[in-house]
Amino acid sequence: MTIDQILNDKGREVISVGADDTLGDVAKVLDTRRIGAVVxxxxxxxxxxxxxxxxxxxxVARNGQAALDMKVSDAMTRDVVTVPSTMAIEVAMQLMTDRRIRHLPILRNDRLIGFVSIGDLVKWKIAETEAEAEAMKSYLSAQY
Incomplete structure (x- = not known):
């Protein structure tokens, strides 16, 4: 299964901000949208x-309340890891684990088409594991 299939299920909306937006404004967006990151x-x-x-x-830990007036460009991760929408979910999970990142912008033809979190991938993996377990139970109960 590929990341494209996760985007089909969860949607492709990407919440984005500009480099000059303040951390305080972005914190409000994160809270309102109940998300953990923005592009x-x-x-x-x-x-x-x-x-x-x-x-x-x-x-905030380093600068106190003044941090909320800082610009996104002063705090964002610049070395962004992106992946194609055709990447296998397991490969993306391994990449996120290896690189210790929680969010991946998804590209198609070098264009941003989605954004997934490690939670999105774990949710899919749990559903897949549950489906496999259910299939195994059905198979075994049919045999005996």
Missing amino acids: ALDSDDSIIGVLSERDIVRQ
């Missing part, structure tokens, strides 16, 4: 970073 885009809609709740918390 930072430039004026050409190219990815320039990812800003997560952890990035904001880190800045």
Whole structure:
């Protein structure tokens, strides 16, 4: 199964922000939308970073309340790992584990088409495991 299938299930909406938005404004978006990260885009809609709740918390720990007036560009992760929508989910999970990242922008033809979290992938994996267990139970009960 590929990431495309997860996007088909969860939707392809990507919440994005600009480099000059403040961390305080982004924190409100994260809270309102109940999400853990946003993609930072430039004026050409190219990815320039990812800003997560952890990035904001880190800045608040270092700078106190003043962090909320800082710009996204001052706190975002700039070395963004992206993956194609055709990537296998298991490969994406391994990449996220190896790189210790929780969010992946998804590209098709070098264009942003989605954003997944480790939670999205784990949810799929749990559903897959439950379906396999149910199939095994059905098979075994039919045999005996």
